[in-house]
Amino acid sequence: MAHQLRKSHPLLKLVNHSLIDLPTPSNISYWWNFGSLLGFTLLIQLASGVMLMMHFLADDSLAFMSVAYTSREVWYGWLIRSLHANGASLFFLCTFLHIGRGVYYGSYLNENTWNIGVLLLLLLMATAFMGYVLPWGQMSFWGATVITNLMSAIPYVGDSIVTWIWGGPSVNSATLTRFTTLHFLLPFILMATILTHLIFLHERGSFNPLGLISNADKIPFHPYFSAKDAMGMALATVLLMTLTFYFPNLLGDPENFTPADPMKTPDHIKPEWYFLFAYTILRSIPNKLMGVIAMFASILVLLLLPALHTSKRQSMSLRPLSQLLFWVLIADFFILTWIGGQPVQNPYTLIGQTASFIYFFTILILLPLTGMIENLLIKPLRYRPYGPWKIPIMPTWGN
């Protein structure tokens, strides 16, 4: 009908299908807000990043000074820089909570969406890593040196790959310029990948906390979840502004206030907080190559979750044993993050190795085992004994 332009216009009907008339389960909780929050945070990062790029000079003798100039002389440059730096932390906070929701509620059973999500995580980590190098402070330079040097552990071609990445015999101006280009480019690739993530999600529709098929109880996205998401964005904005205005350097490293000096190594080289869990796993294994493999495995293990799902029920909401193990995993993640910021001394090394072991053991062995135990604890599926139709009383995804 002509007056329902949102359903007939070629462009508007895409917006309509995704954000207005999208059938959404009525019972999705606040854990489902983090997807839209991630999109919101990406927009903040894009806007603030483009404005920072207008003043940034990608040369090793000018970068640090240009960032200081932006913060001091450009109107509201201090605000744009603080928003961008703290926005990255908000981005990762929302990502970890979004993934945690996925693990708890069995969202990984939507495999296409999940696999693209893991790719998004890797793209995000690459973008953030390169972005941190740009201010060319001590931690920028030495963090880049440590992490890019890890590639030399690859047999035969490792050293060549590292020299190719650096564009020289060490991290230098060429490295900075190419990281600037890639840091600008990757967010747009991220946006395109997010679109495919959403396309696959909208094929089936969102899951819900109960883990049951919700087709009989769906409500339109607008106004219910547009309002709920707007509230989530308002709360996230409060958090981001509190950090930006009151504690802008809380999550940063003081070393980055010193310009990069290749002749002076900082006492404690460590990445930003969102990489510390991977840093712990990397340092837990004495062998360099195995440490690198373990670090990548800590992210790529997420791809195995669909295959490791042994429970007959999708969500953990009715599985108390799995719930306990889930929170063991989360507490272990906190321990890994703490240890990543500590020096390589006793007893931190022992705790880090134990926590790394617990991380992989819980995901690969304990959670699947617990799923199987819980299957034995539920009553068998019953069918209605009467009526013209025969459907199971508790249908679940995957059947």
Next chain:
Amino acid sequence: MGPEFGRLAYVRHVITYTLSPFEQRPFANYFRVGLPNTWRRFRSSVFRVTPPFVVAYAVYSWGTEENERLKRKNPADYANDQ
């Protein structure tokens, strides 16, 4: 593309009743039922959520103290020094 309203599910013999928002109290029983229900929800999940964090805090506390201890000299090693 994807499920749309009208093609989601076929459910028969379900009758729903609703009351106009103008005929009911907003935030009805918000505290009288809401607070005991919140306590019930907290009780049903607290012993699954908090034990791992209690253990994690104990590890953090012990690890920090042990690291400090290992950086100190032991006075007993120097008890017989002249």
